[in-house]
Amino acid sequence: MTHAQIMRALSGLLLGLFCAILSSTVVTNALPRIIGDLGGGQSAYTWVVTSSLLTVTASTPLWGKLSDLFSKKILVQSALVIFVLGSLIAGFAPNPATLIAARVIQGVGGGGLSALGQVVLAAMISPRERGRYSGYLGATFAVATVGGPLLGGVITDTSWLGWRWCLFVGIPFAIVALIVLQRTLNLPLTKRHVKVDWAGAFFVTAAVSTLLVWVTFADDKYDWLSWQTYTLVGISLVLTLIFLYIETKVSEPIIPLRLFRNPTIALASVASLFVGIALFAGTVFFSQYFQLARGASPTMSGVMTIPLIGGLFISSTVSGRVITRTGKWKGWLVAGGILLTAGLGLLGMLRYDTPYLYTASCMALIGLGVGMTLQNLVLCTQNQVSSHDLGAASSTVTFFRSLGGAVGVSVLGSILSSRIGRHALETIGTLSPEDQATAAKASGSGQLPDLAALPVPVRTWLEGAYGQAIGDIFLYVAPVALIAFLVTLFIKEVPLRASNGLSQDAQKERAS
Template identity: 80%
Template sequence: MTHAQIMRALSGLLLGLFAAILSSTVVTNALPRIIGDLGGGQSAYTWVVTASLLAVTASTPLWGKLADQFSKKVLVQSALIVYSVGSLVAGLAPNTATLIAARVIQGLGGGGLSALAQVVLAAMISPRERGRYSGYLGATFAVATVGGPLLGGVITDTSWLGWRWCLFIGIPFALVALVVLQRTLNLPVTGRAAEVDWAGAFFVSTAVCLLLVWVTFAGDKYAWLSWQTCASVAGALLLALAFLYVETRAAEPIIPLRLFRNRTIALASLSSLFVGVALFAGTVFFSQFFQLARGDSPTRSGLMTIPFIAGLFVSSTVSGRVITRTGRWKGWLLSGGILLTAGLALLGMLRHDTPYVFIALCMTLMGLGVGMTLQNLVLCTQNQVAADDLGAASSTVTFFRSLGGAVGVSVLGAILTTRIGHYARDTLTDLAPADRLTAARASGDGSLPDLALLPAPVRTWLENAYGHGIGDIFLYVAPIALIAFLVTLFIKEVPLSDRSGLARATR
């Protein structure tokens, strides 16, 4: 295929991927307003994000395996339809419970789009040339990520629109993508039709769900060391063992365990798990920092995150082109790990009054690291699997990244609540007696505060608690990014193949 043919084939796919990413980022800066209007608290804030990540995590292996067996085009279109339905329900949600359920539906569709984008790319383009086109995926991710918060902030601050339109905004893009895909994406079905591993999908989904429910409620609804913790952990382990048992006997397992005999796939999956924690922790808590620790509007909050997205955009596109030209990719993985760790460690120094220039520098380092890491972990995996396993291998790496993000956001959200409470209580005596009652009411009901309604001393007191608490979150994530870097040290650099997935499947 020529470059023009590939770009036509990718046009609808990139548009659909843009819609899916937009749905997750457009609400980032609107979430404090959304949760406040629907009467939710920090737990609901975390779950609106986690629910989508959970659905992405649980469904990604299934989408990837289906892509090895059925029409990739039909699967992408099905994912777009599921995503659109979830977006519509989310926009009409009357309460946080409905919103969280709708985000699950959105995540099911988004998981398909994220996994299938990598699979379609691998089917059409050889690993040697894929770096260039992976850069386009990275650019799409960057544009949707930077455009989403800005667009969400403007929509939320516009009185005649409101935050509900943040949830509707992706539907037109998805519908256009459906039409474009019908005209431009025509791939032969090279897989082998087989029975779908529904049992494996069930056990991996329920194991992940139970794990996330535990880490979300532990420390809030019950103690970390309690009978609920014992029951949840034991249940998750039993479900995980059941999943492993089923996968060893399934004719077409959704996560073929034999893939992990390959050192690169095993290490790339493990690294993706830790990178996922760092990536989603950063993007989720940035909006809370700027709005609740610095009092910025949703629109301004979106503008503040541009350095992170700029770093991601530049590094993903530049690294992709250089990898295509040189065929060498490991150096980019290692450099990305170093930059990501450094950015997070420096962000651990955040306070509510930290100069923005310093914050922007840290976000740029983090963005550069993420851009060099995400696509290349998938690339090195796709380079070493047979054509029939491209879908399963690609989705396996994506699965672990999403799993890391979902678990990380849940755990860190629970920790953040504890840290904010700690700093708030520790500095309560700094307030005048007349302000302490107001402060207790602002932080005592578990809901996200409206800083504009608080007296200046109480507002500064609460901003300090949020700033210090969110700084701690980044500090805790930095060692996790360091572990991801150490894992990539042991990935062996294998020369990139010059044959596409379809070429290998039909030779």
């Protein structure tokens, strides 16, 4: 395929990917307003994010395996339809519970679009040339990520629109993507009559869900070391063991365990797990910091995160082109791990009055690090497998990244709620008795505070608690990024192949 043919085939896919990412980022800066209007608290805020990550995590391996069995084109279009359905329900949600349920549906569609984008790319393009086109995926990711918060902030601050339109805005893009995909994406279909591993999909979802329920309510409803913890962790372990047993028995497992015999795939999966924790934790809490610790509007909150996305855009595009030219990819993984760890560690000193230039510089480091690691962890995995396992291998690495993000956001959301309360309690004595009563009411309602309605001393006190607590979160995440960096050091660099998945299939057919 020529470059023009590949770009035509990728056009609808990139639009679908843009749609999925936009749906996640467009609500980022609107979430404090959304949760406040629907009457939710920090737990609801966290679950709106983690519910989507959960279904992305659980569905990604299934979408990847289905792509090895059925038409990739139909699967991408199905994912878009599911996404539109979830968006409609989310836009009309009357309470946090309905919104969380709708985000679950959106996550199923988003998981398909994320997983299938990598699979289709690998089917058409050789690993050696894939860096260049992975750069287009990275650029799409960056544009949707930077455009989403900005667009969401403007929509939220526009009185005649309101935050519900943040949840509707992805629907037109999805419809256009459906039409474009129908016209441009035409891949050969190799029919294989096998059974889909539905039991494996169920048990991995149940195991992850139980784990997320535990970490969400730990340190809030019960202690980290309590009978509830032992029960939920025990159930999650049993479900995981059942899942692993099923994967050893079925003919087409959604996560083929034999793949982990390959050191590159095993190490890339572990690294993706920790990168996922650092990535999502490093981005989810920025909107809360800028709005609840700095008093910024949703629109300005989006503007202030541009250095993060700028770094991601530059590094993903540049690294992709250089890898295509040189065939060398490990140096980018190592450099990305160093930058990601440094950015998160420096953000540990974040406070409500930290100069923005310092914060922006740290965000740029995180963006550069993420752009160098995400696509290349998938690339080095795809380079190790045959076309038969391309979908499963790609989605397995994506699965661990999403799993890390879901668990990380849940754990850190629970810790954040506790740290905010602790910092607020330690400093409430600095307020006057009258302001202390107002402060106790504002912080004890269980809902996200409306800073504009609070007296200046109380507002400053609460901003200080949020600023220091979010700084603590970044400090906790930095060692996680360091672990990801150490794991990448052990990944052996293997020269990138010059044949793509489709040509491998054609060679097998000629040989048979």
